[in-house]
Amino acid sequence: MAKMNMIQALNSAMDICMDRDPNVLVMGEDVGYFGGVFRCTDGLYKKYGPHRALDMPIAEGGIMGVAIGMGVNGLRPIVEIQFSDYIYPAIDQIVSELARLRHRSGGEYFAPVVIRAPCGGGIRGGQTHSQSPEGIFTHACGLKTVMPSNPYEAKGLLIAAIEDDDPVIFFEPKRIYNGPFDGDHDKAASPWNTHPLGEVPEEHYKIEIGKAKVLEPGSQVTVITYGNMVHVAQAAIKNSGIDAELIDLRTLIPLDIDTIKASVQKTGRCVVVHEATLTSGFGAEILSQVQEECFWHLKAPIERVTGWDTPYPHAFEWEYFPSQKRITQAMLRTLESN
Amino acid sequence: MAKMNMIQALNSAMDICMDRDPNVLVMGEDVGYFGGVFRCTDGLYKKYGPHRALDMPIAEGGIMGVAIGMGVNGLRPIVEIQFSDYIYPAIDQIVSELARLRHRSGGEYFAPVVIRAPCGGGIRGGQTHSQSPEGIFTHACGLKTVMPSNPYEAKGLLIAAIEDDDPVIFFEPKRIYNGPFDGDHDKAASPWNTHPLGEVPEEHYKIEIGKAKVLEPGSQVTVITYGNMVHVAQAAIKNSGIDAELIDLRTLIPLDIDTIKASVQKTGRCVVVHEATLTSGFGAEILSQVQEECFWHLKAPIERVTGWDTPYPHAFEWEYFPSQKRITQAMLRTLESN
Amino acid sequence: MTDKQTVDTAIQYQSKLFVPQASSRPETTPDFSHIEIPSPIASQRPDVLSEAVDIQDLAYGLVRVLGDDHLVAGPWAPDLSADKLLLGLRHMMHVRAFDNRMFKMQRQGKLSFYMKCTGEEAVAVAQGMALKSSDMLFPSYRQQGLLFVREHSIVDMMCQCLSNAKDNIKGRQMPIFYSSKKHNFFSLSGNLATQYSQAVGWGMASAYKGEDQVAVSWVGDGTTAAADVYHALVFGSTYKAPVILNVVNNQWAISTPQSFASTGSTFAARSIGLSIPGIRVDGNDFLAIYAVTQWAAERARKGGGPTFIELYTYRTEGHSTSDNPDAYRGKNEANFWPLGDPIDRLKQHLIAIGQWSEEQHQALQSELTDDITKDWKEALAHGSLDNGPHWPVTSMFEDVFKEMPPHLVKQSKQIGA
Amino acid sequence: MTDKQTVDTAIQYQSKLFVPQASSRPETTPDFSHIEIPSPIASQRPDVLSEAVDIQDLAYGLVRVLGDDHLVAGPWAPDLSADKLLLGLRHMMHVRAFDNRMFKMQRQGKLSFYMKCTGEEAVAVAQGMALKSSDMLFPSYRQQGLLFVREHSIVDMMCQCLSNAKDNIKGRQMPIFYSSKKHNFFSLSGNLATQYSQAVGWGMASAYKGEDQVAVSWVGDGTTAAADVYHALVFGSTYKAPVILNVVNNQWAISTPQSFASTGSTFAARSIGLSIPGIRVDGNDFLAIYAVTQWAAERARKGGGPTFIELYTYRTEGHSTSDNPDAYRGKNEANFWPLGDPIDRLKQHLIAIGQWSEEQHQALQSELTDDITKDWKEALAHGSLDNGPHWPVTSMFEDVFKEMPPHLVKQSKQIGA
């Protein structure tokens, strides 16, 4: 087993799939010669050539349009959107076309496109390099939405996504590319090679899309989250000493409601955490389903801990970020009531 | 007082604002000479000239871009998106630019653009002429989102939107342009001139954005909805004889949580209804806020009655549509539990 | 302007904003006399691998083959047998008969919607015939002729329009939004222009795999303004994708004249600055369209990249069943269109070369009309939108994903409840 | 390919997909010898109301004024006093001194990010000087020179970069995303190209109101592929909006060479098919840029509509502080750039005409560097990103809407809790 950070794990996933299947290619802005601004496609150009690690003009809508056409013609394009903040020009192609093609053609056509997009804050990128737009895509029928929280699962999920015949939008929390971030910005970040989930097999393996993971068993309250916030929630649980059950969703759509249900029906309390803005974020859907499925087990209102309903600010990253403190406070609030 | 259908009421709102303020103009595909495919801008070209009822090339993204620039330069453009299904090419300009301009410029710049978009099903328009994408916009910070349910309020809300210095996205449920539709497709549709809210003053008046309306007082269960579904819910309440309180949100953002809270804290039961697809629809946000604010008053799980998580089908409009029956069943389910 | 007082009603602007005009409006008389119609011998037929900028005259001219004398002339005259021409004529007449019938059926309430391509039949039929059946088609909604050329079942097309139990797309889309993988005909989208860049991607994949197939796409004049058209041109040119990108300039986009999209130039000229040859062709001249399409396909197959073709034609009827053109354009503007009717012109040509007669034409017309009537009856037997039979309601939940995820299984159970 | 078995590993494609190449990569030696550099007398200066297609040679040529002898020549030579030229030189040097300082401060951890415009200073400075101060600027992120021309406070620019308590945009955006309504300088967006069509709308509003102001916007070579660029061209031309649309072709878009956007043509040529004159100008020739901008502004003010200007220049340094160009382009590629450095060229011209000397240049250089150092100290006194003071945290909730709605009031209370 190798030690890999998330970038290396994603790279390994793409490398393996390109090696096994000549129909797999990566494409996007600066992904070719340079290997991507976050280096996720590093080396693929050299190994597979310019036509398989394909640099592209700066037009996310155009990239998505051609990716769909390629998918229809038998390829399996992996599109990198340089920052998820720049996915909006491609939304029409994603939501109106990619997501609905199989359905509208009565099953005749489909395009197995994977869209990789670094998301979330933490690099002082201001409002246009920090967004978490996953919620929007969960409202479009026909897309699978994934967000991993560690290298091991990132690789397994990305391979599963590439081999999936449905379109998958794969958000990568860029703040944890190099190491898990527990929300304490005064602490030196620990690299992935000191973390068990930084142990990543070199070979091909998959993690099933649509399955959540119970990361920490607990009995008092269920904390549901995904991506970077998994680590913050984990630290909040540890540091607060609360006996919380932590669920890493990993896949947002299809949502693994069974795992969630089993947990909340046990704990009777629930806190939903994400970095995206509050209103109409995916947390609202999680909360809704928990309420619908577990109402009679709930001992306290389900809480949401999220980014504020403002653009992501440059100067106030830490105040904006859903902190350990806010998660802990939310857990405690749920525990207060009986 | 005149009798107006919703088209005439919207037309009257625009006419009045154009008459009062030379900075107001309408623009979009086929809105000029022809007066719009739904005739909402009929007559404005003749009255105000081609530069104020401005036909535009078929590029929603371009229309939105130029509208923002006009707004920055002192105009108050009213943009018509021919069908809300075609708003996606404009999403980048709406979400990344229009919604955030005031914030990102420290308050220096803003663009008082109104976006009108006919939405919802009912015209056998299949998946590309039937969508209800309002949920997406409620997740973007900086946009007000409005959906009226009748001519009187449509006019008052549209005037308020035009005179608002914030961008407003104004969804028009096209199925009720000509008359309220109660969900019973075997019944002849009644025109607005037989409905009290089809009485519309000719003059200028406003209805405050951000205020919901309690349409039917009731004690057993609160039904929260907006747009076309207001009439279906109203009919379901009437026909079922359930003593339900019906709230017409009218504005989605900012959400009038106080009105909602007062009602659900009273009834202890809540059904949320919309035509948009279920997962991550605005219903999830409404449900979440009700759960957060009224948890201790809830006597039953909050229910959602919505469109299914599929593209809007051509052949199965009635099966897709959230029917009176489904709303009634949901109300009854909430009443079952004690 | 938040409160009334701040409205300065005294402002009166003297607008200098330029707003394009229409060819005609109900209150004016149509006049197309400014349109220059060059003779068939006026256009060069350059080498297929020419540089775009070197052959830009083709973008500003009008490639024609059929002259006013109904005979062929000029360098673009294609090598087409009389049989092939007769087949083309038949297809065009078949399409028109189909359109007329379906339009009437919509008016009688049998269909929810319909769109004709009257006056533009040559576009899809001639282009379809000039391509290989393995070439992939990414049409807009007015190229039903392609399906006739590829011998798609007419009954099946009708079943799609009826959303009945035999509709291959399971009642999911409006009438005319065909999809036929068997015929390499891509699933139509209601969102204008999206298929254009997809076609480029398809062509890129073809080149990526070292294959020979060409992708072909169509948009209307109005649709040229859409972002995806630009994306198609930029990506198509950047990667020299084997694609043919067509603009069917039928002068109108619903009520909006082409002047709101053409920017006072030809559409064909738009691609030159992107190193893509632009060719403007008489869109009602079957032979010219065939020839230009052949040229473009050869260029694409030889690695020369895209060609951008403007098919200069006229939308003789309304935009769709939802619209009445008399509300926004001069009465009978179609009659003023100087390039005639594509069926009539090919018919006259075949008569002029002694391969056809009025009588044969009438007979064929009747035969096709009868066929369509027969097909319609057969299609109706498979069900109609209002009365069924349809696909089972729960089929709505299929194909959202390849395998139905739990939340859709749950919803599909609820729908019956 | 859902299961392993179906992967046909035997497939080996012989790709025919064309992929553009770079001017150089680390493993190759830069070579710009293919670039044709015409003499200043080679370009015509047509009437400002000429038709785009009639003056298309300007899109394929290169307008120049400063010759190799450092003297002015040709029809484009603008009427500029020595004082104005000296002011232009001063601004360019000032920008460079600013950039150098800020870059260093980023490296020292004082700024979160920075972007220089080294090698491209003439673009913003000459264009800014050729415009009226009432003209509205919609820049991309490399036109900081415009703010120098409009005499924006340097300290305030630094405060923006520091997100401190004096930052006029309240710490909301990354460094260099300036906004200055007072200077008719639009708020920068991180989303490439969006400002381009907004500029067209602004210009349309200017025409609508019968006013004379022109809107001016900039994008980079890479950004030309974006949909909004096309929208700007289509809408700008359709309504003959008074706008100047600039493409700063500095050869690179992060690691991606201009060949992925230029489609093998010039950028300037792209607008011709849309009836917009395209002019390619030596982007390191202060006088040529000034002259072309003046021409375009006059055209716009006279109702002639947009002009599309390609400023042919070179990005001498990295894309931003986040990037190291040695990883993707030939070492010192900048040294091979055949059009020199804009500051040096204007300096040589002023020396050649006896208005300047090496000594004066050195003195000015020192003066500006000292000024910047002083300004930086002053700016820092207003706070820094890491140590503050900043705007109050709750200011984050302001300006989302004009008036704060209840849910934001609630959240702003929670943030302190």
Ligand SMILES: Cc1ncc(C[n+]2csc(CCOP(=O)(O)OP(=O)(O)O)c2C)c(N)n1
């Ligand atoms: C993105 C998008 N915007 C708007 C529409 C509505 N619409 C349908 S057809 C049409 C006009 C298209 O005109 P043109 O491209 O000239 O094609 P034609 O109908 O003449 O064949 C419009 C505006 C749409 N379908 N998609």
Ligand SMILES: Cc1ncc(C[n+]2csc(CCOP(=O)(O)OP(=O)(O)O)c2C)c(N)n1
């Ligand atoms: C819509 C969008 N996509 C991607 C990016 C990321 N990005 C920032 S700058 C840049 C390169 C731009 O290159 P160019 O237009 O040539 O301008 P230059 O940096 O050379 O001045 C990219 C891809 C972005 N900011 N916005």
Ligand SMILES: [Mg+2]
């Ligand atoms: Mg048309």
Ligand SMILES: [Mg+2]
């Ligand atoms: Mg560049």
